[in-house]
Amino acid sequence: MKRRKNNWLKSIFSSLIPVLLAFAVGSILIMIGGYSPIEAYSSLFIGALSNQNAIMNTLFASTPLILTGLATAIAFKANIYNMGVEGQLYLGAFAAAYLGFTLQGMPPFLHVAICLVGGAFVGMMFALVPAILKAFWNVNEMVVTLMLNYAAILFTTYLASFPFKAPGASNATTVDIMPSAELPRLFTGSQLNGGFIVAIGVFVLVWILMKKMKLGYEMNSIGRNNEFSEYVGMGVAKKIILIMSISGIVAGLAGVGEVLGTHRRFVAEFSPDYGWTGLTIALLGKHNPVGVLAGALLFGILKNGGSSMELMVGVPRSLIDVIQGLIILFLAVDFLNNQIGLTTKLKERFNRRKVA
């Protein structure tokens, strides 16, 4: 029991290190720019958390990231590298928009539900392509999902530019969805909307799935040792398909939430790399749903507070991108360390050389 607790602390600590290092390097950059890091960071957190409205907006910024983070974590936990969350998100988003503006005269609750199911379904179908290739022919899912992102993004851009372009629009967007399909805002004065409730609901389900259900155990087992899992009769191929499908559903829902809650129509290339940020968050959260939730909130704070920092202190907004980039960099070091034992290998090499 005690050991378990220690492990918990250890993993929280190892997640915090990249974040703290990134902030430290960021503060050097702020100083070079002639600003005060303390002032900049405090305005960042004040802007993101100081009052009810600010907190609501932070949660709003976190909403898609919770979902993309979870989508990535589910697959990565089983050592399935679903890098296609961004693409699945786009297709889910477009499906939701399509259902949102074509179906008419629906009761609001039902219409939203249909859009959610439709978007999730399309996200799942798209994730099935690499899943089946991986499960039956052992095609590298990383390559397939990565490449399919382009297909998905370009395809939805095409749809929004030609067949479904809103008449007279000067950029590639569809017409607005019906009011009955909108996820309503939760409070006035903030963009926080029903999408957040969807995200929290998905979080609870994923937590139950990963922590309390057999499939969660199997995910862990497949992630740790694929062959062993097959040998003890887990039916790895089927499980890969199942896990990827769930990942695709969650990614699709991330897109649905953005369309129904934020944009209220499909806007071509609307996502500022939500899928990729979700990947960072999944790594930061160690593929643990609670860790992902915490990571998504942190990135929400960075996004929402970034504008206050820009307004109040004058530090360019790009600093937030830099901090996110640095977190990825420091995580990558950690990741390589775990995957291939980078530091151990370097040490060995060094020692061998000393002997020779």
Add this chain to the structure above:
Amino acid sequence: MAIPFNKRVFAVMTLILVLLLAACSSSESSGGSDSSSGEKVKIAMITSEGGLGDRSYNDSGNEGLKKASDELGAEVKVVEPQDVSEGEKYLTQLAQSGFDLVITLDLGHEKVLKEIAPQYPDTQFAIFNTVVEGDNITSVLFHEHEGSFLAGALAALVTQDESVNNLNGEKVISFVGGVDSPGINKFLVGYEEGAKHIDPETKVIVGYSNSFSDPSKGKEITLSQIEQKADVIYQVAGATGEGVIDGAKTKDVFAIGVDSDQDYIAEGNVLTSVMKRVDVAVFELSKAAQGGSYESIIELGLKENGVQLSEMKFTKDMINPDHIAKVEEIKEQIINGEIEVTDVTKQ
């Protein structure tokens, strides 16, 4: 959308550069703004996607803002949203922070602006390239069709010339647009009308790249248009246009640049550029802010110097001076209303 690592590494590099530059100039900029005159007018500008450093639209707006700061003593602020959904937050925050004038360069803010502006009646808002109605909203429109008319006229004159570059003397010119939309066709129709004004037999080949960020596709379309005897190619396609200019350079014919002065991108192969003076517009808005009275629509054409051809630094001496004189004459005729150019967005 693209590979995130590359993008982030690039962001890191750019920021370091920017901060270093800022460090070098910070003493000077902080000194400039404290010439307090009691009540300075406060102006904020929201960039469109891409942000500062695009060597075009956003940077041009920033120039205007700097000028407002220097010449009018305005207190200015530029903010760069990460994505279009942040428009609402920025518009609200800026209005709440007491800015007198909030300018957005992002067309995507059209919808939220309509909802937010009435909530802050003491703040004036401005948006570009579209009309949003509201008591405290100024819409800025450019007469791109007028500038394009001049470009078309010049192209039709030059294409008959066999003496410069690799021109074939045939009456064929072309156009590469980003997408087939009213906003882009406004340029095209002006260009066509300008060409036909010179010689009704001029043929204009039209192509769309369906992307504003694909230079290789731009080049491909350009090369195929040159195959079809086009030798002056007008690009209205954002970053795709870099490929158009590159294609024209490869075959040693002429491209025509857009938005900002792009003549320098391929010296001697960019005939001229149809410049949209976002800086002029931002400065005009700032002046209005200082005076405290705004118009609901500002239209900037050749007359207001809001749209103009570049000075043709590298090509002026290559082409027949009569052509340039003719274009000047047409410009005067447009300004005094003798020639009327069709604006397709108003039909």
